[in-house]
Amino acid sequence: xxxxxxxxxxxxxxxxxxxxxxxxxxxxxxxxxxxxxxxxxxxxxxxxxxxxxxxxxxxxxxxxxxxxxxxxxxxxxxxxxxxxxxxxxxxxxxxxxxxxxxxxxxxxxxxxxxxxxxxxxxxxxxxxxxxxxxxxxxxxxxxxxxxxxxxxxxxxxxxxxxxxxxxxxxxxxxxxxxxxxxxxxxxxxxxxxxxxxxxxxxxxxxxxxxxxxxxxxxxxxxxxxxxxxxxxxxxxxxxxxxxxxxxxxxxxxxxxxxxxxxxxxxxxxxxxxxxxxxxxxxxxxxxxxxxxxxxxxxxxxxxx
Amino acid sequence: xxxxxxxxxxxxxxxxxxxxxxxxxxxxxxxxxxxxxxxxxxxxxxxxxxxxxxxxxxxxxxxxxxxxxxxxxxxxxxxxxxxxxxxxxxxxxxxxxxxxxxxxxxxxxxxxxxxxxxxxxxxxxxxxxxxxxxxxxxxxxxxxxxxxxxxxxxxxxxxxxxxxxxxxxxxxxxxxxxxxxxxxxxxxxxxxxxxxxxxxxxxxxxxxxxxxxxxxxxxxxxxxxxxxxxxxxxxxxxxxxxxxxxxxxxxxxxxxxxxxxxxxxxxxxxxxxxxxxxxxxxxxxxxxxxxxxxxxxxxxxxxxxxxxxxxxxxxxxxxxxxxxxxxxxxxxxxxxxxxxxxxxxxxxxxxxxxxxxxxxxxxxxxxxxxxxxxxxxxxxxxxxxxxxxxxxxxxxxxxxxxxxxxxxxxxxxxxxxxxxxxxxxxxxxxxxxxxxxxxxxxxxxxxxxxxxxxxx
Numbered sequence: 098x099x100x101x102x103x104x105x106x107x108x109x110x111x112x113x114x115x116x117x118x119x120x121x122x123x124x125x126x127x128x129x130x131x132x133x134x135x136x137x138x139x140x141x142x143x144x145x146x147x148x149x150x151x152x153x154x155x156x157x158x159x160x161x162x163x164x165x166x167x168x169x170x171x172x173x174x175x176x177x178x179x180x181x182x183x184x185x186x187x188x189x190x191x192x193x194x195x196x197x198x199x200x201x202x203x204x205x206x207x208x209x210x211x212x213x214x215x216x217x218x219x220x221x222x223x224x225x226x227x228x229x230x231x232x233x234x235x236x237x238x239x240x241x242x243x244x245x246x247x248x249x250x251x252x253x254x255x256x257x258x259x260x261x262x263x264x265x266x267x268x269x270x271x272x273x274x275x276x277x278x279x280x281x282x283x284x285x286x287x288x289x290x291x292x293x294x295x296x297x298x299x300x301x302x303x304x305x306x307x308x309x310x311x312x313x314x315x316x317x318x319x320x321x322x323x324x325x326x327x328x329x330x331x332x333x334x335x336x337x338x339x340x341x342x343x344x345x346x347x348x349x350x351x352x353x354x355x356x357x358x359x360x361x362x363x364x365x366x367x368x369x370x371x372x373x374x375x376x377x378x379x380x381x382x383x384x385x386x387x388x389x390x391x392x393x394x395x396x397x398x399x400x401x
Numbered sequence: 402x403x404x405x406x407x408x409x410x411x412x413x414x415x416x417x418x419x420x421x422x423x424x425x426x427x428x429x430x431x432x433x434x435x436x437x438x439x440x441x442x443x444x445x446x447x448x449x450x451x452x453x454x455x456x457x458x459x460x461x462x463x464x465x466x467x468x469x470x471x472x473x474x475x476x477x478x479x480x481x482x483x484x485x486x487x488x489x490x491x492x493x494x495x496x497x498x499x500x501x502x503x504x505x506x507x508x509x510x511x512x513x514x515x516x517x518x519x520x521x522x523x524x525x526x527x528x529x530x531x532x533x534x535x536x537x538x539x540x541x542x543x544x545x546x547x548x549x550x551x552x553x554x555x556x557x558x559x560x561x562x563x564x565x566x567x568x569x570x571x572x573x574x575x576x577x578x579x580x581x582x583x584x585x586x587x588x589x590x591x592x593x594x595x596x597x598x599x600x601x602x603x604x605x606x607x608x609x610x611x612x613x614x615x616x617x618x619x620x621x622x623x624x625x626x627x628x629x630x631x632x633x634x635x636x637x638x639x640x641x642x643x644x645x646x647x648x649x650x651x652x653x654x655x656x657x658x659x660x661x662x663x664x665x666x667x668x669x670x671x672x673x674x675x676x677x678x679x680x681x682x683x684x685x686x687x688x689x690x691x692x693x694x695x696x697x698x699x700x701x702x703x704x705x706x707x708x709x710x711x712x713x714x715x716x717x718x719x720x721x722x723x724x725x726x727x728x729x730x731x732x733x734x735x736x737x738x739x740x741x742x743x744x745x746x747x748x749x750x751x752x753x754x755x756x757x758x759x760x761x762x763x764x765x766x767x768x769x770x771x772x773x774x775x776x777x778x779x780x781x782x783x784x785x786x787x788x789x790x791x792x793x794x795x796x797x798x799x800x801x802x803x804x805x806x807x808x809x810x811x812x813x814x815x816x817x818x819x820x821x822x823x824x825x826x827x828x829x830x831x832x833x834x835x836x837x838x839x840x841x842x843x844x845x846x847x848x849x850x851x852x853x854x855x856x857x
Contacts, residue, residue, distance in 0.1 A: 151720050155722075160668065160674040162633055183819065221849070268453070271453070272449060275453075
């Protein structure tokens with residue numbers, strides 16, 4: 098009998114205890130933060146990403162599995178600025194004290210970067226405008242570095258035994274990342290001033306970093322799906338000679354509207370990777386930016 | 402270092418070569434190109450070196466802060482309104498309907514004496530429950546929320562206190578434990594925890610209407626524990642006053658209702674998730690639960706209710722915003738031991754004993770398909786199995802006469818944004834013998850102000 102109960106205890110522990118004690122457990126809201134956590138944390142962290150690149154991070158339903166993941170998490174890393182307002186708060190209420198707002202384990206990327214498009218007034222008739230500003234901060238690589246710096250400091254506090262490990266990884270990452278930024282900026286220098294149309298305003302950080310010029314969006318208002326009348330207006334504007342070189346969309350945006358406008362105007366419609374895993378080439382943060390710049394250059398040269 | 406010497410060498414060569422510029426014009430151009438390239442590389446290398454040193458300084462500063470000084474973590478980005486940051490979040494749900502029924506007057510449900518919330522809503526235009534919600538963290542340990550519903554019953558406008566509770570924030574109790582005290586839609590089945598504005602259909606399914614009178618929001622408390630397992634596991638117990646259907650009429654001594662539940666859930670791959678739960682709600686109607694027209698039927702005694710719920714979601718394209726399928730099912734089992742008295746149909750009979758063993762008493766199954774970011778369609782089947790009434794209560798509300806009330810529903814809704822939805826629903830309701838009610842419901846649900854995250 099005793100033997101059985103020991104076996105049972107072990108089995109239950111095997112089921113419940115997992116190996117949560119061994120590694121720092123991270124809950125990332127989006128794949129870009131999962132990728133960053135792996136860059137800095139390496140083998141010492143276990144990262145769960147709540148969403149993948151095909152999912153619209155504005156419209157996620159809190160799933161039961163999220164509760165179990167966030168319950169065990171030592172650190173929650175998300176974009177913040179209201180992007181996860183529809184699903185993160187309910188998870189945080191069920192999470193541990195370690196990841197409550199203000200704790201070391203609560204890291205919102207938008208708190209550590211310069212936020213663009215902060216509205217002076219907000220009204221729901223303007224669409225889903227975030228009072229905090231545009232939350233898609235990861236598409237400027239300088240922001241990634243700022244968040245990486247903060248993340249490495251947080252990991253140092255959470256897992257003080259491995260400070261040297263995290264610092265070394267952070268320094269290596271930061272060295273490679275800065276080199277990459279220099280390379281990207283020189284590669285993309287020719288893109289400066291390129292006029293673009295976006296599906297949703299998810300690319301403003303990329304656009305401002307590369308000095309592109311955003312001429313409009315397919316959504317009539319942020320978060321409101323494209324309508325026929327709005328697309329007709331855009332088409333009229335384009336035909337009246339306000340030239341645009343690229344129509345950009347994220348993998349989770351419906352292709353219909355941008356493909357239609359592309360057929361009508363001959364302007365290339367490009368599915369940008371938007372985040373890690375957004376297409377087969379964008380495997381990590383480095384290749385995400387490589388790929389984004391390549392796609393933009395291809396599209397911009399196609400029209401000339 | 403080798404590269405550096407090489408560059409110096411090239412620079413010197415260029416200086417010398419410039420003395421003979423006419424002589425070596427062509428070769429010069431090539432050299433300058435190479436040189437520019439080298440200088441550029443050199444600059445990059447040094448820039449990187451500098452930024453590396455900068456980051457080292459940053460790191461050392463970071464370490465110093467980590468070891469000694471206070472590393473300030475900014476108070477952050479839970480949504481707030483800047484000019485009145487300490488005000489609670491305020492939200493309002495506006496909900497209106499147009500109902501058209503083929504059966505006039507009061508529609509019966511065979512075998513059940515319905516309460517006010519469970520009855521069929523009046524025909525014609527009607528503003529349904531208007532919900533007003535205030536919620537906020539109280540301090541570092543508590544969260545508070547209240548919801549008022551303004552609704553019309555029998556021509557009178559009433560304010561109902563649907564919810565008013567406080568809840569502990571993580572960190573106050575041991576990890577994973579939450580205590581919720583006050584009045585709330587308690588954790589019983591899937592729908593009960595949700596406000597009806599979040600439902601996928603314009604009316605609640607039959608078991609909720611007949612057995613819980615819309616929903617169970619008694620006064621009391623609940624302790625829940627999220628087990629730190631690989632898949633979602635949550636258990637909880639509750640103690641309640643016993644002042645809401647299926648109990649009512651508490652004597653105020655001790656508690657009139659108690660509950661316990663366990664539920665599990667998880668993912669299948671990246672695009673499917675599931676959840677299943679079992680719930681038990683037991684209690685006593687002391688001075689009586691009334692129902693039926695004019696509150697004609699009174700039950701006094703013990704009720705034991707068990708509920709099973711299942712839910713499964715699938716995002717066929719991976720993006721739930723574009724396309725989504727949701728399956729949901731709940732079954733109710735009930736045991737009742739006490740007396741029923743009907744003062745309307747069987748006035749002479751007095752209080753008649755019933756002793757119904759636990760038996761299936763109702764269920765519903767529904768399927769929702771979102772085929773476009775704005776449009777969804779849904780099918781629902783719900784049914785009730787009234788237990789046999791004692792002979793003395795023949796002809797009363799609780800005498801189902803062997804009839805199984807059932808309802809087939811189909812709905813489609815249009816969602817403009819996450820704050821507005823318009824729905825058209827058709828019900829084919831056979832709720833009593835010889836009563837085939839065709840019901841059309843047109844409904845709008847709009848929310849203004851703060852809108853909390855939806856439950857999982």
